[in-house]
Amino acid sequence: MGGRTRGPGWYRGDCHLHTVHSDGELTPAELAAAARAAGLDFLVATEHNCAAPPGAWDGLDGDDLLILLGQEVTTRTGHWLALGLRPGQLVDWQHRVGSAAFDRALREVRAAGGMCVAAHPHAPYPGGDLMFPLEAFDAVEVWNGAWASDRPWNADNHAAHAEWGRRLAAGVRAGHWQPALGNSDTHLRGQLGTPQTVVFAEELSPPAILAALRAGRSWIAESSAVxxxxxxxxxxxxxxxxxxxxxxxxxxxxxxxxxxxxxxxxxxxxxxxxxxxxxxxxxxxxxxxxxxxxxxxxxxxxxxxxxxxxxx
Known part of the structure; x- marks a missing residue:
């Protein structure tokens, strides 16, 4: 999805959000309007274990806003984000640590041109603590703003960020370090873009944005003011x-x-x-x-x- 592409530059986006089609309170149209108001250039729709209904985002993108499709793969042993899915593509979530289905799901996302992100790896609720190995993913969400209204930076984020930081040197030296992402995990009004990932991409298109995210050509901002x-x-x-x-x-x-x-x-x-x-x-x-x-x-x-x- 998306309108005419723009050339090389820094683009702001939010890669983790929910609408009324899973457990969010906003419609796609309301989220697209909120994205523009927050100064975002792109967003990724990541409903829990479901694909966006056909046509849900039609007409909401444009030259100023790229919309990608994704999924929050919600399992009993942690959540992860599948970014850059094809329309209607649904990733199997009925897998656990060590199962062949997990590896198969990762391969299917990457075969579609997408990427796999460990989501809020220390979330404090049943199934929220990520048990899958971090090295299996293309990137790690170290800053999740789901509770931004009352806890802009909580112990869960601190733990995820610290774990990512401790693993960084070994990953860089081994040639397979994982970039850090920051997303709002929007469910409620007023959360979108807090925080956001700012990425340098060759153009505002799905392949270019995903390639830049994989390469770690990005930083995390609390808002578009930074x-x-x-x-x-x-x-x-x-x-x-x-x-x-x-x-x-x-x-x-x-x-x-x-x-x-x-x-x-x-x-x-x-x-x-x-x-x-x-x-x-x-x-x-x-x-x-x-x-x-x-x-x-x-x-x-x-x-x-x-x-x-x-x-x-």
Whole structure:
């Protein structure tokens, strides 16, 4: 779905939401209007264990809003997101840890050109705690805003984000790290786009958006008010979020532009831990395989989280 494509650039989206066709309170038309109001460029409809009814999203997309289809695969041993499904495609959810049906479901999503995302892996309700191995998925949802109205950043998000961060160095060095995503998990009015994933794609089309999400060319923002640009440069070469920088053995200079956050607390994360952001900071590829940044409010709530820049 979608109108005329737009070229290379940063696009804002929400990849986890529900309508009246599963357990949400908003219609597709209301969510499309909310997406435009929230400054989003794309969204993915992810009903629980059901495909969007034929025609449910027809006419709601356009040059300013791309709509992709998906599903929240809701099992008794955790939930995961199937993003980029074909119209009418339904992913089997009757599988458990270790079953062949789980592997088969993942293959079917990828064969359709889609991607598989571990959803809210530490959700505190029956079946919400993800028991499937994280490495089976293409990405991990580390920031879920389903309770944004009263708990913008809760213990469940903290646990998911910390687990992702602990696994990052090993994944980067092994060549199969998983990007972090942030989604609203909208069920109620006013939740959409809190948070949102900001992705650099070659165009606003389903294949380009999904390819960029898989590559980790993205960062997470609490709202469209937050603007961020993070790059690293060495030996005349520059790389952005999700890209690899060949430093040629030289220190990499870090560059950050940030707006939309009052009194931001910025931390730079590497394999050696975290440090407060300082203009002119440099890192050595001999000491860390990646660098990423986190932006928080004075009370510790996150405003933005980036995927890593990879260093060699």
């Amino acid at each position: 603007q961020l640009e993070f790059t690293a440069e060495a030996d005349g070469r520059r790389a952005g979020i999700g890209e690899r920088l060949d430093t040629a053995g030289r220190p990499a200079g870090l560059y950050l532009r940030l707006s939309g956050v009052r009194d931001p607390q910025v931390r730079v994360h590497t394999e050696r831990g975290k440090a407060p952001w300082e203009p002119g900071m440099r890192v050595e590829a001999a000491e860390t395989s990646f660098v990423r940044v986190e932006v928080r409010h004075p009370d510790g709530r996150p405003a933005a989280l980036t995927n890593p820049i990879l260093l060699t």
